Structure formats: C-alpha cells, structure tokens
Amino acid sequence: MPSTKKHIVIIGGGIGGLATAILLAKQGRDVSLYEQLDDLGGKARQFTVDGFRFDMGPSWYLMPKVFEHFYTLIGEDIHKHIKLTRLSPAYKVFFEKNHPIIISGNLTQDAKTFDAVEPGAGKKLEKYIQKAGTTYHTAIDSFLYTNFNAVHKFVQPQILKSGPFMARVATQSIDSYVSSYFQDNRLKQIMEYPMVFLGASPYNAPALYHLMSYMDFEEGVFYPEGGIYSVIESLIKIAKKYGVKLHTNKPVNRIIVEDGKATGIELSNTVIPADIVISNADLHFTETRLLPTQYQSYPEGYWQKRTAGPSALLFYMGIKGSLPQLEHHNLYFSDDWHKNFTDIFDNKTWPRPASMYICKPSATDTSVAPKNHENVFILVPLPAKDMTKSEQNTLTKQYFNQFKQLINEPGLDKRIVYQKTYSPRDFTTDYNAWEGSALGLSHTLKQSALFRPRNKSKKVKNLYYVGGNTIPGVGLPMCLISAELIVKHLSHDKTITPLGTLPEIK
C-alpha cells in the first residue's frame, strides 16, 4: 500500500537541513533529503588526506546549551554522541606590534590580563560580561526561538524591564558601545572580533551582539572530539535511525509550484512529488534560481539592497614537527582595524595586511594529524566577491608570508607536507553561495532578528527555509534553532521560548 504520510522534501544537507529532517522524521513524517554534493554537512563538511583530517569550515563550538537542548528535544543524550573538552586557554591573540594576549576563559584571570593592559579594565570587563550574560539569556528566552508571529508575547515583564538598555544596544554600533568601556585598541579588538562570526563589521553591527563575549569569557569555548564534523556524523546517524532518506550527489534544479503551492522538486531527470518543501540551500539561490519570478518572496532586487557577510581564503595545512607558539584557537588582528573592515565591507578590496584566524586542532586532538605533525587551518576574512585563480595565487603567497612572519618559525616552508587553499569562488561553486560569501547575509541591524528573511515563503504555500540565511541567523547553534522554528511553524506553535517537547505536526 502506498504511504499516506505527508512526504517532506528537504533541499540541502547542511546542519540546518539535517536537523530539520531529524525533527520531522522523529514526529513520524516521511522525509527525503537531497544534497547536491557527494558529502553531507554543507559548510561543516570534513575531508581527510594523508592522515590529516580537516574540518572545512566551522571550528568553534559555542553555545553548548543550544546543542544540548536540540539533542534532548529529539530524545538523545548528547554526551553519548559528542565528547566535549572545554578549551583552556580559550584562545591567543596576536597583534602587529604588541605582544600576544592569552584569553584563558576564566573571567577572574582574564580581568587581571585586561588590567595589565589598561589599568581599571579588569572591573570593566567583569561588568561588560555581566551585562552580556543578561542580554544572552534574554535572547535565548525571548528572541532566538521565535518566528516573530505573536507580537503580544514580547510585552512580557522581563522584556519590558530590560527595554531601555535593549533599545540602546539595538541602535548603537558595537564599536561605540565597546569604546564606552575600553580605550586600548587591543582590548577593543578582543571585544569586537566576534562580529566576524556573524559576518558583520563592528562599525555596522548593533551593540546587541555584545552577548557574544559572554560565550568567550563565561560560557566557554569547547571542542568536540574528532572535530566539528563529529556533530554532523552524529546527526547523520540519528537521521538514518528515524528513517530519513538521505540522497547525495543530487542537485535540485527547480521547486515545482502549482496553483501557488509547492508540490515537489525537479532533479536532473526526475520529479520528486512532495507535500512540503523545505530549502536549506543558500536562500538567494533558492529564491532567484529555483523559483519562477512570480513566486519569489526575496527577488534579486531584495539582495541588491542587502549586505553580504565576508567571504574567505582558507588554508588547510599539514606541517611536520610542532608549532608551540600556537594554541588551539589563534587570532591575528591588524593594527588598522577600521581599514581592515572598510576594505572588506565598503571598498571590497583585498586587505593588506589582513587580520586572520588560525586553528591548530592538533593542540587538543591527536587524531587530526599523523604523529609529530600539526593540523593547521587558516581563515582570512575577505570581501564577498569573486577571486580569479591568479588573484588566489598572489594572495595565497601574501597571506602565507604574513602567517610565517607572525609565528616566526625557522624552516617552515620545508616542513609543509600538505597544503590546499579554498577561495570565494569555491564557496560559489560548492554551495551556490550568494556573492561567494562564506556566511551569507551579514548581521547588520536591518538584517537581524525580525528583519532577517523569514523561514516561510510569502508567496508559495508549503515552502519553508532553514539555515544560516534565515532566522535566527549564522552559526551552527543558530541553524539548530532554525530547524526548531520550522517545527514551530508546522505545529502552529507561537511560543517564544525553546520547545519543551516535540509538538504534533499538523
């Protein structure tokens, strides 16, 4: 007998697509997921070569409670799937001219470090983090887990109480907010760099995102054994357990719309009928390439008026011997911070010198590199625009030289046993990423919270969107929340807090 269950089709197997598939299959839905690449995980994929295992994109495991909540919701014990280590130190920061600063992840210790740089800054750090914690918890309890479809829910006493402060941090830039606490450029950079995680510039991102520093300094920076991909592996395993049909190497060419309703998808030579279609593919691509013009809620004109988050040049390197000057997470900030962001967001030119992030997971996990070798990943944030092969070669040399100068390691060139770079063009080719952006829509005020594209088509019934370009936003934990928001839609749940249990899906 043919199944009478509603068939749900998901386009794209990034973390958002996988998480949505699990939530819906767990509720008894018939779910099929179609991913265009050979592997699942999207930007959180992994590759192995010559005994090295590289996470291709994300490397910071932040907001552990959001991951824990997701696993609890699906009836799984996260600790049976993911073994976490809290990193100590949390990260090391290098500067162009000054000595590096280590952020330990212990607030008392870090306050002393701040005091040594700027007398009195330790107490200010504690006050800053206390406020960041309040905003963080307000966000979890009131803003992140909502589809913004029940305005009266926001007229709650605790939200009203924090109203004036919230109004201030929603309208002021984080750079000006941070400057009201700290004067030293290095300390300001440490409080502002998390904006890059949100694909935003500190000169343009609302001070609301000071909440990010609560994660660094108080909640902790974690590492899942085996790398970030171990999260994806566990989601794949759970998806299979609930019967999700996972198809790779299946690019979707079109969302079929009949009488204003999504009725399926088209692959290269097959039509897959569906009762509900959920796209986890890049939202710009979904809207402008998979749908006919009359059914686009966010047509090309919408995107032309929006700000893309940065792209990046990524280096994956296997290095013989050790690099003791690097911790697990390392950041390098160029002195002219303002110019660095102006180059990326306004002038759209390749920054020289560039700020960069260097990850050495072999500091924590011996399984990511052969014995006596280091696994090194470098991320150079760049403007979201195409990079030719010749530009890629020139910039690879230039940024690698910058890295060499930074770590000052004799004979490094001869010790590189593996090197591969990944450019903005690769983001476009692999993920259909809008403007080759690594992160999608930047989290400026006008592109945050209720101003971000919604996760439900305004023009096509039964068509939904999940992932970093929709609400609540960029990052692995946000994409898990995004999946939960789809369930809220399908179950007509208008609550603003995390779900206690999985509701029945209508």
Ligand SMILES: Cc1cc2nc3c(=O)[nH]c(=O)nc-3n(C[C@H](O)[C@H](O)[C@H](O)COP(=O)(O)OP(=O)(O)OC[C@H]3O[C@@H](n4cnc5c(N)ncnc54)[C@H](O)[C@@H]3O)c2cc1C
């Ligand atoms: C370099 C980098 C570093 C990052 N660092 C961090 C970090 O440290 N911590 C953190 O939390 N987050 C980080 N992020 C952000 C995080 O990785 C993303 O927000 C998240 O992985 C996006 O997931 P997603 O569900 O939106 O889908 P994506 O990962 O974008 O996946 C979408 C999938 O859809 C597929 N697809 C596209 N078009 C089609 C089609 N036509 N047919 C079928 N399939 C299609 C794509 O191939 C892809 O697999 C980083 C991102 C990058 C790129």
